[in-house]
Amino acid sequence: MKAALLEQFNGPIPVVTVPDPDCPADGVIIAVRACGVCRSDHHAWVGADPDVVLPHVMGHELAGEVIAAGPQCRGFTPGDRVTAPFILGCGHCRDCRSGNPTICKDQAVIGFTFWGAFAEQVAIAAADYNLVPLPDGLDFIPAAGMGCRVTTAWRALTDRAGLAPGEWLVVHGSGGVGLSATLIAAALGARVLAVDVSADALAKATELGATAVLNVSGINDVGGAVYDLTGGGAHVSIDALGTQATFDNSLRSLRKLGRHVQIGMPVGRHATVPLPLLDLVYARQLTLHGARGLGAAGFAPLLDMIGAGRLDPARLVTRTIGLSGVEAALAEMDAAQPAGVTVIDLARH
Ligand SMILES: [Zn+2]
Ligand SMILES: [Zn+2]
Secondary structure (H helix, E strand, O other): OEEEOEOOOOOOOOEEEOOOOOOOOOOEEEEEEEEEOOHHHHHHHHOOOOOOOOOEOOOOEEEEEEEEEOOOOOOOOOOOEEEOOOEEOOOOOHHHHOOOHHHOOOOEEEOOOEOOOOEOEEEEOOHHHHOEEOOOOOOHHHHOOOOOHHHHHHHHHHHHOOOOOOOEEEEEOOOHHHHHHHHHHHHOOOEEEEEEOOHHHHHHHHHOOOOEEEEOOOOOOHHHHHHHHOOOOEEEEEEOOOOHHHHHHHHHOEEEEEEEEEOOOOOHHHOOOOOOHHHHHHOOOOEEEEOOOOOHHHOHHHHHHHHOOOOOHHHHEEEEEOHHHHHHHHHHOOOOOOOOEEEEEHHHO
């Protein structure tokens, strides 16, 4: 098969021929039709993700069609249209059995701990536990973000923060996952203040339902600005980027009893941050959550909302590229990347 192969961190990602993946006994082989390009792929590309061993195929936001199923896979057969969460649970441990595969100690992470979906085919183990059938009305391109940014945003807002209609949500970072949070929160009836340094990203956030936007270029007191725009601080704030600055801004954006959710993965020098424990966490009585992925069993209510026409993930996608465009798309993340989400259309390579 053809795959975009990473042989050297920060290096080129040529499309080359590699061996087809072997089908796991309890898994499937998926012919990839579409795969999103995510900031986590950038972490992998530059060598900031400790799970990645070279040579490597990235790509974890896949949608495709089952072309082979192992003898122990009962629920899926060739021809099924599917996606999968980027964190695959083992399906057997106590955490998986209790519905929490994102904390499974034996988890596999697509495109990080094994070869991912910047390729014509990908192998998914424990398919009965991890695969998600795609509804007929959801095409491969818009479904490509379901395994990561859209479901992570969904879980952050619903399961973690318990965002209620009418509450203020502030989204720090209006990239793929931030825009997903804006789209979902607006559909849930919350008021959304989208924050970024890019006018294009904020225009996209407005298009997706943000109530207000804040361009923080040149603003020192982001928390104070959010306080004013939300009439006393947000009820829920998410750091959708994962830097010291966005984390700090997120906490300072919250009103008393507010809830912060860390979605953006903090890497390198951002991995450990100063925490204003007295003034913010203690005095404002804040709650801090982390959110990483969503298990397959949690997709149903989100897919129901999509099926009912209450939100449309196709609105996040602003560009499709071929496999050969992966390197350029990742390089753009170092500078001003285009607003919205880039998806690889495998039909284009
Ligand atoms: Zn991702
Ligand atoms: Zn497990």
